[in-house]
Amino acid sequence: xxxxxxxxxxxxxxxxxxxxxxxxxxxxxxxxxxxxxxxxxxxxxxxxxxxxxxxxxxxxxxxxxxxxxxxxxxxxxxxxxxxxxxxxxxxxxxxxxxxxxxxxxxxxx
Numbered sequence: 001x002x003x004x005x006x007x008x009x010x011x012x013x014x015x016x017x018x019x020x021x022x023x024x025x026x027x028x029x030x031x032x033x034x035x036x037x038x039x040x041x042x043x044x045x046x047x048x049x050x051x052x053x054x055x056x057x058x059x060x061x062x063x064x065x066x067x068x069x070x071x072x073x074x075x076x077x078x079x080x081x082x083x084x085x086x087x088x089x090x091x092x093x094x095x096x097x098x099x100x101x102x103x104x105x106x107x108x109x
Contacts, residue, residue: 011069012085012108013037014098015044020056023047025076031056032078038105041068047080052092065096065108 019034029051036043046066050059067083074080085096 009069010067010108012065013041013068013104014063014102014106014108015041015066015068015082015104016061016063017059018043018061020059022056023076023078025078027076030075031059033059033084035064035066035082035084036104037066037068037082038103040105044068044081045079046082046084047073047075047078048084048086048093050084050086050093050095053094062095063098063101063104065098 015035015037017033018036021032023030023032026047028049030047030049031051033046033048034043035046065085070083072079072081086093087096
Protein backbone atom coordinates (compact mmCIF):
# COMPACT_ATOMS: atom_id res chain seq x y z
CA UNK A 1 0.00 0.00 0.00
CA UNK A 2 1.09 3.55 -0.65
CA UNK A 3 1.54 5.93 2.24
CA UNK A 4 0.57 9.57 2.55
CA UNK A 5 4.31 10.32 2.33
CA UNK A 6 4.38 8.60 -1.07
CA UNK A 7 1.50 10.80 -2.26
CA UNK A 8 3.11 13.96 -0.87
CA UNK A 9 6.17 13.34 -3.07
CA UNK A 10 4.04 13.97 -6.18
CA UNK A 11 3.96 17.59 -7.32
CA UNK A 12 0.57 17.89 -9.01
CA UNK A 13 -0.22 21.37 -10.34
CA UNK A 14 -2.84 23.23 -12.34
CA UNK A 15 -1.82 24.42 -15.76
CA UNK A 16 -3.41 25.89 -18.88
CA UNK A 17 -2.88 24.33 -22.29
CA UNK A 18 -1.55 27.05 -24.60
CA UNK A 19 -0.69 24.94 -27.67
CA UNK A 20 -2.01 21.60 -28.93
CA UNK A 21 -0.33 20.03 -31.95
CA UNK A 22 -0.93 16.72 -33.70
CA UNK A 23 1.70 14.07 -33.07
CA UNK A 24 1.78 11.72 -36.07
CA UNK A 25 5.10 10.10 -35.01
CA UNK A 26 3.60 8.75 -31.78
CA UNK A 27 2.95 5.00 -31.75
CA UNK A 28 -0.53 5.54 -30.25
CA UNK A 29 -2.70 8.55 -31.20
CA UNK A 30 -1.54 11.53 -29.12
CA UNK A 31 -1.14 15.29 -29.04
CA UNK A 32 1.89 17.41 -28.19
CA UNK A 33 0.77 19.85 -25.49
CA UNK A 34 2.41 23.04 -24.28
CA UNK A 35 1.14 23.84 -20.78
CA UNK A 36 1.70 26.94 -18.63
CA UNK A 37 2.08 25.91 -14.99
CA UNK A 38 2.56 29.46 -13.69
CA UNK A 39 5.63 31.41 -12.61
CA UNK A 40 7.12 28.86 -10.20
CA UNK A 41 7.11 25.85 -12.58
CA UNK A 42 6.89 27.59 -15.96
CA UNK A 43 5.94 26.23 -19.36
CA UNK A 44 6.23 22.46 -19.86
CA UNK A 45 5.54 20.01 -22.69
CA UNK A 46 3.61 16.75 -22.63
CA UNK A 47 2.63 13.94 -24.96
CA UNK A 48 -0.97 13.05 -24.14
CA UNK A 49 -3.07 10.18 -25.51
CA UNK A 50 -6.33 12.11 -25.34
CA UNK A 51 -7.30 12.24 -29.03
CA UNK A 52 -10.43 10.04 -28.74
CA UNK A 53 -12.47 12.62 -26.80
CA UNK A 54 -10.76 15.97 -27.45
CA UNK A 55 -10.02 17.98 -30.58
CA UNK A 56 -7.08 20.42 -30.48
CA UNK A 57 -9.35 23.46 -30.55
CA UNK A 58 -11.19 22.13 -27.46
CA UNK A 59 -7.94 21.86 -25.53
CA UNK A 60 -6.28 25.25 -26.02
CA UNK A 61 -7.24 27.39 -23.03
CA UNK A 62 -8.36 24.40 -20.97
CA UNK A 63 -6.95 24.02 -17.49
CA UNK A 64 -5.63 20.57 -16.53
CA UNK A 65 -3.82 18.86 -13.67
CA UNK A 66 -0.37 17.41 -14.25
CA UNK A 67 2.46 15.76 -12.34
CA UNK A 68 5.39 18.15 -12.85
CA UNK A 69 8.14 16.33 -10.93
CA UNK A 70 8.44 13.07 -12.87
CA UNK A 71 11.58 12.65 -15.00
CA UNK A 72 11.22 13.66 -18.66
CA UNK A 73 10.49 10.88 -21.16
CA UNK A 74 11.42 10.74 -24.81
CA UNK A 75 8.32 9.81 -26.84
CA UNK A 76 8.93 9.33 -30.57
CA UNK A 77 11.64 12.01 -30.54
CA UNK A 78 9.60 14.45 -28.40
CA UNK A 79 10.53 15.26 -24.79
CA UNK A 80 7.49 14.87 -22.55
CA UNK A 81 8.12 16.66 -19.25
CA UNK A 82 4.72 16.37 -17.54
CA UNK A 83 2.17 13.63 -16.96
CA UNK A 84 -1.27 15.09 -17.67
CA UNK A 85 -3.82 13.36 -15.43
CA UNK A 86 -6.84 11.53 -16.76
CA UNK A 87 -8.96 8.46 -16.20
CA UNK A 88 -9.45 5.61 -18.66
CA UNK A 89 -13.12 5.45 -19.66
CA UNK A 90 -14.43 2.97 -22.26
CA UNK A 91 -14.67 5.76 -24.85
CA UNK A 92 -11.18 7.19 -24.16
CA UNK A 93 -9.13 9.16 -21.64
CA UNK A 94 -11.10 11.79 -19.71
CA UNK A 95 -9.02 14.67 -18.34
CA UNK A 96 -8.92 15.47 -14.63
CA UNK A 97 -9.69 19.17 -14.20
CA UNK A 98 -10.49 21.67 -11.46
CA UNK A 99 -14.23 22.34 -11.30
CA UNK A 100 -13.65 26.11 -11.59
CA UNK A 101 -10.81 28.28 -12.93
CA UNK A 102 -7.88 28.73 -10.56
CA UNK A 103 -4.43 30.31 -10.98
CA UNK A 104 -1.93 28.23 -12.92
CA UNK A 105 0.63 26.53 -10.72
CA UNK A 106 -1.57 25.78 -7.71
CA UNK A 107 -0.52 22.55 -6.05
CA UNK A 108 -2.93 19.72 -5.31
CA UNK A 109 -2.88 19.07 -1.64
